[in-house]
Amino acid sequence: MIVLKAPQDKVLSVLQSVAGIVERRHTLPILANILLRKTAGALQFTSSDLEIQIRTTAELGGDTGNFTTTVGAKKLIDILRTMPADQTVSLESSQNKLVVKGGKSKFTLQTLPAEDFPLVQESPNFGPSFSIPQKTLKGLMDQVAFAMAVHDIRYYLNGILFVAEGDTLSLVATDGHRLAFASAKLDVEVPKQEVILPRKTVIELQRLLSNDEGAIEMQFANNQAKFSFDGMEFVTKLVEGKFPDYNRVIPRSHKNKVTLGREPLLRTLQRTAILTSEKFKGVRLNLDPGSLRVASNNAEQEEAVDELDIDYGGDSIEIGFNVTYLIDVLSNMGQDMVSIELSDGNSSALITIPDNTSFKYVVMPMRI
Secondary structure, eight states: OEEEEEEHHHHHHHHHHHHTTOOSSOSSGGGGEEEEEEETTEEEEEEEOSSEEEEEEEEOOSOOSOEEEEEEHHHHHHHHHTSOTTOEEEEEEETTEEEEEETTEEEEEEEEOGGGSOOOOOOSOOOOOEEEEHHHHHHHHHHHGGGSOSSOSSGGGSEEEEEEEEEEEEEEEEOSSEEEEEEEEEEEEEEEEEEEEEHHHHHHHHHHOOSSSOEEEEEEOSSEEEEEETTEEEEEEOOOSOOOOHHHHSOSOOOEEEEEEHHHHHHHHHHHHTTSOSSOOEEEEEEETTEEEEEEEOTTOOEEEEEEEOOOOSOOEEEEEEHHHHHHHHHTOOOSEEEEEESSTTSOEEEEETTEEEEEEEEOOOOO
């Protein structure tokens, strides 16, 4: 049976959309495979790592009829990548093998039985669905994802908190040293739901979401989240645990505030970061009326100092930060101007966008 017959770029695009979660090395060999299910003329592609499942359907020619099998994702993608984009490729089934043909090339791949493929059991009790433009969700994730923890023993920090309440969707990420918050308005009112999406799910969604107005539909259950967009269905397990109360972390009453250009501040921090030590990424900020001085030094007794002229008339404050945390937030913002609010040299700093309450970034000071 000819399972599909279509241009290389079309087949490769569909395969790559589901293959991002496929692990190279797995205890179950079949999880390195993609499940192919042909029903009449439509071909369904499913990938799983036991915690995330991605499924999409495409019309890719070939014979009509019913057929299922699983085949190695990486080998199939690697083969297709070596072929010209406009070349017609075909997949044919032959005695428990799949034959890939393109031009004068022919590859015979081993398959594993479709019935052995472990599908994720979908939760029977998803909450009400709601949707926002993909561009909006991608923007929110990009604004907070860098603040997620990596391999933290507090496993609930290794992901992003999604809070849907009323007509607002908020995303929060923290690694205990800094916290990023971003929110957007929904078209509908929804009852309060809180879920923590795992780090791998976040990274995969960032890869798949497009920068257009096409909608992404979301549904949350106790232990799962489901996303539907661009003909794709994405189901993921959630991180169990209680996320920190982010409202208590975000400062409300810092009395000193300075608004300055994001780009000049970013460049200044990047320059002074060069002379921080590898382990100790500290920079000192001296905020005085009219000027912001940034300084760093290292074990070799080298020193960097840079200064910005600013419109500021508040208290003189000296405060230290991990420079990486400041560079991360400024690099992930697209705005021209940024506001920094401080209380004193020992309290956390609040970084916001002027006249915009939908984004907040809190960073703890460090002793230098």
